[in-house]
Amino acid sequence: MPQTPEASDAEVPDSAGTGELAARVVKVKDAAQDIGSFIRAQREAAHVSLRQLALLAGVSNPYLSQIERGLRNPSAEVLGQIAKGLRVSSEALYVRAGYLEQRPYSPVRDALLADVAITERQKQVLLEIYESFCRENDSTQEELAPTDVPELSAETPHSLEEESGK
Known part of the structure; x- marks a missing residue:
């Protein structure tokens, strides 16, 4: 009868680690959907078809479609190409995709x-x-900002005169 190996503590996945990983996956997926919907909105506002933008950006139609649907997260280079094709700021796309801080x-x-x-x-x-x-x-x-200058009081002129020997 074959023996089944017992699972050691090292092999049991950490539930907290799994939760963090799941949260990161959701965050990346949300970012991909956000940038994708933003690109689609910009494309539609510019009255540019998916095929036209794919041609202008130098990417394939299916790839651009996947980006717009949030299935793919484009690289910074591809975002730059899409920005050129849409005639929008590449910085705006980078911020939206999380490559740059606002x-x-x-x-x-x-x-x-x-x-x-x-x-x-x-x-x-x-x-x-x-x-x-x-x-x-x-x-x-x-x-030009004032540095630690003591506040002037009614006694200040008198004390200054005493120090100067008057």
Whole structure:
């Protein structure tokens, strides 16, 4: 009669680990569906067919369809190609897909990213210049901020006169 091996503690899956893994899988699936539905909405708003966008982005029709349905999570490179095909900001797609963190709200940034008269590269250069100006202004304001200056009181002029020997 063959003996059945007993399962050791190492072989028994950790229920907490399984739960974390399941949560991550759900999160990735939600992100894929979110980016897919966003791409589909942008494509439909631009009145571009699935085939046209696939051709513009250099991907196959079935692959793009799977992305839109949330079955596939596209790489950053493919997202960049789709962004070009849709003439939308690749940064917006990267944020939506979770590749980049959302930056603070800025009407200047939003206007630049929405502008269709300039290329993606031109948008990125302008944003870098804008951000460098913002950083420069922030550091200048920090330098101008008052440092630990003691509060002036009614006694201050008198005590200063005593110190100077008057």
